[in-house]
Amino acid sequence: TENGTEGTDFILVGLTNAPELQVPLFIVFTLIYLISVFGNLGMITLILLDSRLHTPMYFFIINLSLVDFGYSSAITPKVMAGFLRADKVISYNACATQIFFFAAFASVENFLLAAMAYDRHAAVCEPLCYTITMKTSVCARLAVGSYICGFVNASIHVGGTFSLSLCKSKVVHHFFCDIPAVTALSCSDKHIREVVLILISSFNVSFALLVIFISYLLIFITVLKMQSAKGYQKALSTCASHLSAVSIFYGTIIFMYLQPSANHSMDTDKVASVFYAMVIPMLNPIVYSLRNKEVKSAFKKVWGKVKSSLGF
Numbered sequence: 001t002e003n004g005t006e007g008t009d010f011i012l013v014g015l016t017n018a019p020e021l022q023v024p025l026f027i028v029f030t031l032i033y034l035i036s037v038f039g040n041l042g043m044i045t046l047i048l049l050d051s052r053l054h055t056p057m058y059f060f061i062i063n064l065s066l067v068d069f070g071y072s073s074a075i076t077p078k079v080m081a082g083f084l085r086a087d088k089v090i091s092y093n094a095c096a097t098q099i100f101f102f103a104a105f106a107s108v109e110n111f112l113l114a115a116m117a118y119d120r121h122a123a124v125c126e127p128l129c130y131t132i133t134m135k136t137s138v139c140a141r142l143a144v145g146s147y148i149c150g151f152v153n154a155s156i157h158v159g160g161t162f163s164l165s166l167c168k169s170k171v172v173h174h175f176f177c178d179i180p181a182v183t184a185l186s187c188s189d190k191h192i193r194e195v196v197l198i199l200i201s202s203f204n205v206s207f208a209l210l211v212i213f214i215s216y217l218l219i220f221i222t223v224l225k226m227q228s229a230k231g232y233q234k235a236l237s238t239c240a241s242h243l244s245a246v247s248i249f250y251g252t253i254i255f256m257y258l259q260p261s262a263n264h265s266m267d268t269d270k271v272a273s274v275f276y277a278m279v280i281p282m283l284n285p286i287v288y289s290l291r292n293k294e295v296k297s298a299f300k301k302v303w304g305k306v307k308s309s310l311g312f
Contacts, residue, residue, distance in 0.1 A: 008170065010095050010182075012088040015079075015175045015270060026083035032278050033076040039285030040065040040072075043295075050298040056134040057123070060116045061288055063143050064245075067112060068281035071105030074098055075176045075277045082175065095177035100158045102277070103179065106253075107204060108150030113249060114208035115142040116242050121215035124235045125222045153204060160196055164188050175270060176277070205253060212246055244287045252276040 015025060043065045047053045078098065082088045090098070122133040161179055164186035174181035179197060183190055216239070223235045252275055289295045 008092045008166070009089050010092070010177065011171045012082060012090055012175055012177075013171060013173050014082050014088050015274070022083045026080055029076060029080050029083070029278065032282050033072065033080065036072045036076075036278070036282040036285075037069060039282060039289075040069040043285045043288065046295065046298050046302060049302055053294060053298055056119050056139050057116070059139050060112060060119060060143070063146070064109065064112055064116070064288075065285060067105045067109045068284050071102050071109070072278055072281035074101040074105065079175050079278075088175075090172075090177060095172075095182065096158055096162055098177045099161065099179060099182065100154050102176070103157050104151045104154035106150075106276075107153040108146050109249065110204055110208045110253070111146035111149050112143070113242070113246055114211040115146060117212040117215035117246070118142070120239050120242055121218055123238060124219045149204075153200065156200060157197065160193050164190065164193060174273070176273070178269075178273060180269065201253075205250065209250060216243075241288050241292060245284055248280055248283060249276070252280070 044062050047058045047062050075098065078090065078094075119134055119139075122130050126133055157179055161182055164183065165188045166182070166185045167187040169185055172181050172185065183193060183197075186193075219235065219239060223232055226232045226235065252272055255272055289299070
């Protein structure tokens with residue numbers, strides 16, 4: 001039996017063992033990752049270049065893009081390499097690092113989505129006080145608070161997971177190091193660890209969802225009181241992108257983590273994991289650009305400048 005000490009290498013089972021699927025999956029995941037990287041970094045660049053987008057909403061979108069880039073990069077390159085290598089070995093330290101950054105960025109996104117809901121509430125319900133309510137110092141505090149909570153949360157989870165003695169096997173039934181999959185290797189009593197994981201995750205998700213729910217309830221009440229159809233449409237279009245991101249993110253998180261490991265089917269988890277570790281970071285910039293006239297016009301403006309500078 002292997003003890004859970006540093007120097008232990010883990011073997012990742014991967015998504016599938018079928019040899020004929022390795023190259024097609026590598027191509028698909030590479031495309032998803034490239035769209036995610038260019039989408040998120042492109043969104044950040046676009047917002048920084050266009051002064052019209054220097055508003056609280058876009059400040060949070062920059063941070064969301066940064067977080068999406070961070071947590072897809074913590075997972076996807078290693079998974080892509082796994083499709084091309086016969087051995088899917090990951091070292092103890094690399095596994096702990098992967099869990100840490102993935103948990104940190106996913107937790108930061110959780111709190112950022114709550115901060116963005118508060119921002120939308122301020123924009124729709126108190127438009128006259130918006131610039132005061134969401135002044136730069138308030139936005140900065142909300143963002144910094146999200147990062148602090150996310151990284152503290154990740155530290156607790158990594159500390160708890162790797163304090164267990166991992167002696168059953170070195171084989172992680174997943175395509176990356178995820179907390180439930182690594183915890184399953186423990187031969188010590190996992191019950192307390194699982195309760196802590198569920199409690200902390202439940203508190204984080206519940207707190208963020210409560211903020212989002214109250215914000216949207218107040219937005220909904222305000223929208224119902226609006227007399228003009230134009231104001232009604234503007235309020236809805238302001239919130240549509242955020243609501244899409246919220247639905248995708250929390251739907252998957254609740255499905256994945258708020259259940260004990262005995263109820264976990266590793267194959268179902270793998271499908272859900274592909275969705276939230278790779279597809280969500282790709283979808284967010286698409287959702288925020290396709291549904292947003294300001295982003296589209298900023299893109300046209302920047303593209304026009306690029307074309308003229310290249311002499312087209």
